Amino acid sequence: MLNNAPALELDEVTRRFPARGAPGALFTAVEKLSFSVRRGEFVAVVGPSGCGKSTILNMVAGLDRPTEGRVTLGGEPVTGPSPHVGFMLQKDLLLPWRTIVHNVEFGLETRPLNGAQRRERALAELKRCRLLDFAERYPHQLSGGQRQRAALARTLAIDPDVVLLDEPFSALDAQTKLVLQRSFAETISGSGVTTVLITHDLSEAVAMSDRIFVMSERPGRIVEEIEVDLPDRENPIARRALPRAQDIMSHIFSMLHLDEKVDA
Ligand SMILES: Nc1ncnc2c1ncn2[C@@H]1O[C@H](COP(=O)(O)OP(=O)(O)OP(=O)(O)O)[C@@H](O)[C@H]1O
Numbered sequence: 001m002l003n004n005a006p007a008l009e010l011d012e013v014t015r016r017f018p019a020r021g022a023p024g025a026l027f028t029a030v031e032k033l034s035f036s037v038r039r040g041e042f043v044a045v046v047g048p049s050g051c052g053k054s055t056i057l058n059m060v061a062g063l064d065r066p067t068e069g070r071v072t073l074g075g076e077p078v079t080g081p082s083p084h085v086g087f088m089l090q091k092d093l094l095l096p097w098r099t100i101v102h103n104v105e106f107g108l109e110t111r112p113l114n115g116a117q118r119r120e121r122a123l124a125e126l127k128r129c130r131l132l133d134f135a136e137r138y139p140h141q142l143s144g145g146q147r148q149r150a151a152l153a154r155t156l157a158i159d160p161d162v163v164l165l166d167e168p169f170s171a172l173d174a175q176t177k178l179v180l181q182r183s184f185a186e187t188i189s190g191s192g193v194t195t196v197l198i199t200h201d202l203s204e205a206v207a208m209s210d211r212i213f214v215m216s217e218r219p220g221r222i223v224e225e226i227e228v229d230l231p232d233r234e235n236p237i238a239r240r241a242l243p244r245a246q247d248i249m250s251h252i253f254s255m256l257h258l259d260e261k262v263d264a
Pocket of ligand 1: 049
């Protein structure tokens with residue numbers, strides 16, 4: 001990683017895919033996207049369904065390549081999956097036949113660590129995610145929120161430079177979601193890791209991030225970048241209560257023209 005380089009940068013990134021039902025034709029999913037993320041920063045990406053949010057994360061994770069433009073991590077071009085990027089999805093993807101601690105160890109199996117070192121690292125991460133008491137349980141013995149915390153522990157255990165979160169709270173009930181957002185925010189602030197969150201939930205974006213990228217309908221472009229100049233990043237519940245948080249939410253709401261959308 002180059003010292004002064006941003007943690008993550010997209011430079012004029014365009015991604016086209018083959019158009020369904022039109023052999024040889026392409027459609028543009030995202031177009032000329034440029035942004036950079038500072039080390040330790042937490043950014044959220046919001047935008048209408050199908051605007052290319054997951055496509056962006058896939059390119060950052062090295063699971064997909066831009067058609068044009070460049071993605072760099074710490075100044076180095078992304079050419080494939082990187083051991084320095086942690087990726088977490090809406091579904092926890094824990095292995096049901098492994099205990100929680102064994103699940104957290106999973107991501108460490110490609111690292112040059114022996115069994116005892118892996119276990120030590122995994123337990124330290126479970127402690128940080130307040131799941132030490134559940135280390136020997138199996139995923140089905142945990143609640144949905146606990147499983148997502150275990151998935152976060154697994155993601156952070158590899159000590160990534162960048163964490164990508166693709167709607168990690170969207171499958172949870174409203175109350176669990178609030179509690180978990182707070183727990184994630186605390187853990188992420190404590191670890192100092194650079195984070196990109198994709199979400200449909202505007203209040204979540206405002207409550208958790210330092211900056212928000214608002215995307216347009218397809219082809220996805222960034223139509224606005226919002227600095228969330230609010231305190232309490234590690235406590236989204238407190239942040240939500242701030243009057244200024246409401247103002248930012250209303251602003252994004254109107255940017256996305258949500259009041260003009262009709263249920264088709
Ligand atoms: N591998 C692929 N091949 C073909 N088309 C794809 C591929 N991946 C994504 N797309 C298309 O690109 C567009 C953007 O998809 P993407 O999943 O990135 O959007 P999104 O903003 O994450 O959507 P949502 O908010 O609904 O999850 C969609 O039209 C999708 O069908």
